[in-house]
Amino acid sequence: xxxxxxxxDPLSLPFVPIxxxxxxxxxxxxxxxxxxxxxxxxxxxxxxxxxxxxxxxxMGPIFAWVVEKTVEGRTEKYLWDxxxxxDFKKFGPxxxxxxxxxxxINIPESAQLPALLTNLSPPxxxxxxxxxxxxxxxxxxxxxxxxxxxxxxxxxxxxxxxxWMDSTPDAEKPIPPWVWSHPDFIGxxxxxxxxxxxxxxxxxxxFEAAWDFFGDGSLYLMQAPGHCPGHQVxxxxxxxxxxxxxxxxxxxxHSRHIYTPFPTPVARSDIACWAHPAxxxxxxxxxxxxxxxxxxxxxxxxxxxxxxxxxxxxxxxLAHEGELTEELGFGIGEMKQGxxxxxxxxxxxxxxxxxxxxxxx
Ligand SMILES: [Zn+2]
Numbered sequence: 001x002x003x004x005x006x007x008x009d010p011l012s013l014p015f016v017p018i019x020x021x022x023x024x025x026x027x028x029x030x031x032x033x034x035x036x037x038x039x040x041x042x043x044x045x046x047x048x049x050x051x052x053x054x055x056x057x058x059m060g061p062i063f064a065w066v067v068e069k070t071v072e073g074r075t076e077k078y079l080w081d082x083x084x085x086x087d088f089k090k091f092g093p094x095x096x097x098x099x100x101x102x103x104x105i106n107i108p109e110s111a112q113l114p115a116l117l118t119n120l121s122p123p124x125x126x127x128x129x130x131x132x133x134x135x136x137x138x139x140x141x142x143x144x145x146x147x148x149x150x151x152x153x154x155x156x157x158x159x160x161x162x163x164w165m166d167s168t169p170d171a172e173k174p175i176p177p178w179v180w181s182h183p184d185f186i187g188x189x190x191x192x193x194x195x196x197x198x199x200x201x202x203x204x205x206x207f208e209a210a211w212d213f214f215g216d217g218s219l220y221l222m223q224a225p226g227h228c229p230g231h232q233v234x235x236x237x238x239x240x241x242x243x244x245x246x247x248x249x250x251x252x253x254h255s256r257h258i259y260t261p262f263p264t265p266v267a268r269s270d271i272a273c274w275a276h277p278a279x280x281x282x283x284x285x286x287x288x289x290x291x292x293x294x295x296x297x298x299x300x301x302x303x304x305x306x307x308x309x310x311x312x313x314x315x316x317x318l319a320h321e322g323e324l325t326e327e328l329g330f331g332i333g334e335m336k337q338g339x340x341x342x343x344x345x346x347x348x349x350x351x352x353x354x355x356x357x358x359x360x361x
Pocket of ligand 1: 139141142251319320
């Protein structure tokens with residue numbers, strides 16, 4: 001098993017410079033949504049040293065994003081991920097019981113999508129103004145509320161997602177089958193109906209397969225394997241002159257300490273290797289589980305993320321990067337805008353200096 005894989009040196013990766021913008025309109029506007037908190041009942045995200053430390057609960061926020069693209073006065077709005085449900089019971093008794101064993105959640109009804117959108121002022125999008133939904137991957141804390149959106153909204157996922165979901169028996173699907181089958185259309189990036197303006201896969205930065213969704217370099221959907229089949233990240237150009245980017249990192253890893261600091265891998269934490277409750281009480285044994293189906297691939301994707309973060313004009317944000325809520329001062333059920341000015345606002349400075357404020361809970 002590949003749980004013994006280790007960090008990959010980000011400087012060993014090929015790097016293709018991110019294509020420069022050719023128009024001031026070649027940007028997207030981002031809104032970060034805080035969809036609640038998930039607390040694992042034992043450490044599952046970032047490896048700690050002792051068994052006692054591994055027995056502690058570990059909390060992460062659940063983020064989703066609104067991605068807006070304006071072309072010739074018309075604005076398209078996409079949701080990147082959907083967060084989780086406010087109550088595990090919405091997944092049915094079996095999945096609810098299995099989820100309760102692993103984690104507790106703090107998600108008020110008002111912070112669950114799609115209600116969260118209309119509870120924000122002004123709403124960054126509403127279900128009837130959405131062009132589509134893009135999923136980083138098909139896990140319940142990213143696609144949890146799919147069946148509460150109009151079925152007519154198309155869903156776009158990363159290549160490999162559909163084969164994985166189709167080949168998994170209903171009782172073992174990561175998302176309840178009635179949730180997954182709800183939309184009229186689910187396409188994978190590059191499929192007919194899920195191409196956007198992209199023409200083919202290309203290398204961008206440290207990523208080997210990037211899809212130029214709007215055709216102007218403002219949104220690259222990029223394959224980031226390791227966490228689960230079809231896992232993808234999004235490189236968003238949020239300003240020109242100079243070009244700056246936010247990289248929506250999904251679950252490439254689950255802690256900032258795993259992909260920063262750079263360049264020395266020894267300074268970065270490992271992916272947590274934890275004991276499933278079935279293996280014994282928290283802290284009683286080392287365990288063999290990780291958050292990733294392919295740990296060696298996950299470490300490669302983490303190195304790609306680190307390499308992008310090394311670029312002065314790129315800021316990565318994981319889907320569960322808790323430090324950000326403290327640094328930017330926003331909480332559950334709130335949104336954070338102004339990403340087009342993240343660099344001049346100094347939002348990456350603390351991370352670059354190695355300051356990592358821990359969220360309180
Ligand atoms: Zn997640």
